[in-house]
Amino acid sequence: MDDKLIIAGQEIRSRFFLGTGKFASYPLMRDAIVASAAHIITVALRRIDKQERQENILDYIPKDCLIMTNTSGARNADEAVRIARIARAAGCGNWIKIEIIPDNKYLLPDNAQTILATEILVKEDFIVMPYVNPDLADARRLSDAGAASIMPLGAPIGTNKGVCTRELIKILAQEIHLPIVVDAGIGRPSHAAEAMELGAAAVLVNTAVATAQDPVATAQAFSLAVKAGRIAFCAGMAMPKDRAEASSPLTGFFAITWKIHL
Amino acid sequence: MLVRINGEEQQLVSLVNITTLIARQKIRPETAVVEYNGVVLSRDKWEDTILKENDTLEILSFVGGG
Numbered sequence: 001m002d003d004k005l006i007i008a009g010q011e012i013r014s015r016f017f018l019g020t021g022k023f024a025s026y027p028l029m030r031d032a033i034v035a036s037a038a039h040i041i042t043v044a045l046r047r048i049d050k051q052e053r054q055e056n057i058l059d060y061i062p063k064d065c066l067i068m069t070n071t072s073g074a075r076n077a078d079e080a081v082r083i084a085r086i087a088r089a090a091g092c093g094n095w096i097k098i099e100i101i102p103d104n105k106y107l108l109p110d111n112a113q114t115i116l117a118t119e120i121l122v123k124e125d126f127i128v129m130p131y132v133n134p135d136l137a138d139a140r141r142l143s144d145a146g147a148a149s150i151m152p153l154g155a156p157i158g159t160n161k162g163v164c165t166r167e168l169i170k171i172l173a174q175e176i177h178l179p180i181v182v183d184a185g186i187g188r189p190s191h192a193a194e195a196m197e198l199g200a201a202a203v204l205v206n207t208a209v210a211t212a213q214d215p216v217a218t219a220q221a222f223s224l225a226v227k228a229g230r231i232a233f234c235a236g237m238a239m240p241k242d243r244a245e246a247s248s249p250l251t252g253f254f255a256i257t258w259k260i261h262l
Numbered sequence: 263m264l265v266r267i268n269g270e271e272q273q274l275v276s277l278v279n280i281t282t283l284i285a286r287q288k289i290r291p292e293t294a295v296v297e298y299n300g301v302v303l304s305r306d307k308w309e310d311t312i313l314k315e316n317d318t319l320e321i322l323s324f325v326g327g328g
Contacts, residue, residue: 019328029326044327047268047320048289056293057324070327086322089302090295157328184328206328 003234005201007179008095008127008148012066013039015196016226017181019206023215026060032209033062036219041065042097042204044072045083045090058092068129070097077116084121096121097151097183098130107157107184111138115145122146131183134168139176149178151204154195155185158207162191166198173199189218189225196229197237266318280308284321295322 005012018038023029033041041061061067069087074080077100084096098121100113114130115138121128127148132138134152142150152172155161162185163169173180179201186192187208195203205222212218263274267283280303284291296303297320303311313319 020326021328023326042328043324045295045322046325048294048323050288054290054293056290057326069324072327086295086297086302086320089304090322090324092324204328210326 003230005179007129010066012202013037014223014226015202015230016192016223017042017068017183017202017204018209018219019204020057020061020210021206022210024210026055026057028215029057029210030060030062032215032219033065035216036209036223038219038223039064039066040068040095040202040204042068042070042206043092044070045087046073066095067092068095068097069093070099070131071117072099072101074098074100074117075102076100076110077113077120080113080117081120084117084126085124088126094125095127096129098128109133109153111135114138115141118142118145118147129181134165134172136168136171136175139172139178143176143178147178149181149201150176151181151183153184154182154191154203155187157184159185160187160208161185162187163195163198166194169195169200170198173201186222189221192222193225193229193232196226197233199233202226263313263315265313265316268319268321274313277312279313280311280319283313283319284308287321289321293323295324296320297322 005015014037016038017040019042020029069092071080071083080098080100088094098114098117100110101107102110109131111132118128118130129149129151130142130147131151139150154163181202182195182200183204186205192203209215209219299318
């Protein structure tokens with residue numbers, strides 16, 4: 001089956017994207033990346049903290065991965081654009097996940113500011129992956145602005161609640177001709193598989209892997225679930241029915257007479 | 263000489279370039295990304311960039327994030 005994920009003209013080896021926050025150590029993070037075979041890996045930029053471990057996270061990301069900086073910490077388009085420019089100037093490439101969050105309680109993104117930042121960064125030749133509330137009109141605006149994919153949330157960041165936005169994700173997957181990458185809220189491999197069955201092109205997971213008891217095994221489980229969900233979506237799954245339908249033949253065995261109760 | 267480093271005002275008593283400043287702060291240079299007055303400064307320019315009054319410096323690093 002020729003089922004390649006292409007984003008901005010580049011073939012992406014895995015439909016499972018992995019975030020790097022909250023891991024207990026960088027070596028553990030690296031092992032999780034390797035176990036999942038994720039290709040796109042997200043990182044963030046912060047003011048340096050002299051108290052923290054002074055290791056370079058980039059040293060622990062395998063060289064064949066594609067590093068995508070997020071703009072977390074940005075509260076508006078201007079701040080997101082600034083972070084993107086710094087990331088690129090610092091040598092981290094031009095793939096950027098726009099994440100603009102003015103709300104600290106639910107960490108929900110600001111779609112209007114995200115559209116604005118996308119318009120600016122696309123003109124500066126960034127490959128822009130915007131993290132948004134799943135809204136069809138806004139997804140179309142982002143598509144028109146030149147976004148490389150749309151990253152709608154499944155549930156608020158770090159909640160592990162799964163694809164609470166499933167109806168909207170399904171609509172985006174059907175209507176938007178860009179890869180839909182479900183980002184945030186995915187807590188279990190079954191959630192990831194569900195997102196893929198709905199027609200998502202990929203999923204991005206961080207918290208559920210990094211905070212699991214065994215992040216390496218969890219990363220691998222997510223990766224397998226994403227593959228399974230994708231294959232199922234492409235296979236054209238059977239539809240649910242209200243009435244039972246025997247999977248074994250009901251005739252030609254003893255003399256059973258079935259009474260159908262209508 | 264007053265400069266602003268990562269949002270905090272700091273008084274510098276002598277002329278200092280970015281390389282020395284980073285070393286004094288006990289920051290490993292290979293982990294640092296420096297934005298100098300709003301422009302990212304590549305590492306090869308740190309030595310020749312001497313801080314002056316009212317400069318604004320952001321010293322950043324890549325960290326884990328989703």
